[in-house]
Amino acid sequence: MVDEVATATELPGPWRSAFEDVPRGHYVPDEVFVPEPGTPRAYRTVNRSTEPGAWEALVHSNAQVVTQLAPSPFDGGPSPSSSSSAPEAVARMLVLLDPAPGARVLDLGSGTGWTAALLARFGTVVVTMESDPELAAQVRARLIGSEATVTALHGNATLGYPNAAPYDAVHVGFSVRDIPGSWIAQVRPGGRLVMPFGTLFANTGLLCLTVREDGQAADGRFRGGVRFMWERGQRPHWAQAAAGEPERMASPVDPRTVLATGASRWAVGLQVPAVTWDPVPADGDRLLRLWCTDGSWATVTVDAWNKPDGVTQCGPRNLWDEVCAAWSWWDGQGRPGRNRFGVTAGRSGSCRAWLDSPQSPLPGALEPATRTRPAAPLLSDRPNSTTRQR
Ligand SMILES: C[S@@+](CC[C@H](N)C(=O)[O-])C[C@H]1O[C@@H](n2cnc3c(N)ncnc32)[C@H](O)[C@@H]1O
Structure with missing residues (x-):
């Protein structure tokens, strides 16, 4: 071995x-x-x-x-x-x-x-x-x-x-998506922290941080991928799916393109860290579902993504819209790989992802894990949905 x-x-x-x-x-x-x-x-x-x-x-x-x-x-x-x-x-x-x-x-x-x-x-x-x-x-x-x-x-x-x-x-x-401020406070300036770091979208990063000279924060880049179990308090929890009338629409991007590579999933996840996705088992990989903390959910029909009813979204957030916007940003940046991303974590528990340097934060801030309670998507809501024009 x-x-x-x-x-x-x-x-x-x-x-x-x-x-x-x-x-x-x-x-x-x-x-x-x-x-x-x-x-x-x-x-x-x-x-x-x-x-x-x-x-x-x-x-x-x-x-x-x-x-x-x-x-x-x-x-x-x-x-x-x-x-x-x-x-x-x-x-x-x-x-x-x-x-x-x-x-x-x-x-x-x-x-x-x-x-x-x-x-x-x-x-x-x-x-x-x-x-x-x-x-x-x-x-x-x-x-x-x-x-x-x-x-x-x-x-x-x-x-x-x-x-x-x-x-x-x-x-x-263990893997975290929130970095406790106590860890930064307990390491000397110049000291190092190495941890598995992920999002609910892609729990696959290995992060290496160095504490700044003033001891108030630590910065560092991702150094490849690892897959670890979540910190016990940050494991995804069940929550109630949003009720109400879902909207139906076409997707602007093929979901297979959005999820095509580890790099695309990683970059999207850093912008929508509390959004979880998986293929609906009963439908093989033909139907994707996404869900989030506040009960918002979406489904995407993989073979009919560009049809007017290819996407269904419900709840306070339009999850598939957010995912597509995150993917478009990454695409517009020239599709950077995982190790060009990094994180700055503060003594207060603040945690911000960036591209290339802490001066270039990502459009979506990392959300605290305490708000990440994914919900069960109500797939049976689809027949009642309305269609949104793009
Ligand atoms: C993958 S195992 C670590 C394996 C370990 N490095 C070894 O050599 O065996 C992760 C461990 O982290 C522990 N853990 C998770 N959340 C924790 C927390 N908040 N405080 C302390 N331990 C925690 C789990 O109980 C589990 O035993």
Whole structure:
């Protein structure tokens, strides 16, 4: 596994040694979960004692290993709530964090504790935080040898841990779409924060921020993509769809063009971060639905997008109009890739996305996650809709 990671990521010698010295298998519990192929949202248990070969294969793979399931706040179905992150993603994030030996690092979302142990073996002084009390206790019990110097805490990582601040670096093991001001306040000027960062439209960014000299804010660009589970408080929730009379209209853009690439979805998402989309399962990929916090929803018929009833929208926001405007802006900018985008996060909790420099903020501001409560689209409203002329 270490060779695979070192091939995929440029792994400097000291990090390679840490990966060789700290066995992932020591940190992964005996019972793990794998998705059932062909059945969405279904998992089967792999137990180390009954299926040792399958368990070993998972632990030595370069893939994420799901270690805990919990009901999704979105639809109540089983959803991963903790995991041992994919080794390659862990390695990329640690290399990006680039702590000096002896640096003070705050590791948020301990999970199995493997990342905290790697940081400790590398020679940093680690405080790790986990919100699940059982997992936090397991991390403490698993820490061995030099990794025993890690301070493993049970607590809400969005508050950070001011008692041991200032830190030289913060490593975040879950995805966020809001960056807590406490994280900026607890890192010294010039210190670094590395975190998975996403939107409900595309949860796929890896962000690296550096705290400004005055300590009031941190800026940085995206550094490729990763896919992590959401911070527990920022997971999408179910909400009531807007009632009322939907409008029907033609789309100005083919939805397949809007959603064609990771770069287009990423750029749109930064402008409409609280808008979620997916294909309606019963219709294959012929019907898209979009929904948002305030109950607004839309559907787009993929094969008839330019017909007068190709789009249906309802609620306070016209979600498909917003998505098309966001895509047009991105198209007009020459279709920049993900790593030209960045974020500025402030001590107050402010969070602003930009293109190329903090002086060029995106047209749509990032909305706080507290307002992002997506709703169920009422597809049955379509027959009552009216048609809007463009
Ligand atoms: C993907 S796992 C982290 C994996 C970890 N890096 C490892 O090596 O095993 C994400 C973890 O973040 C934790 N988490 C999510 N939100 C949290 C919060 N607000 N405070 C503390 N922990 C949180 C989850 O419980 C989960 O265990």
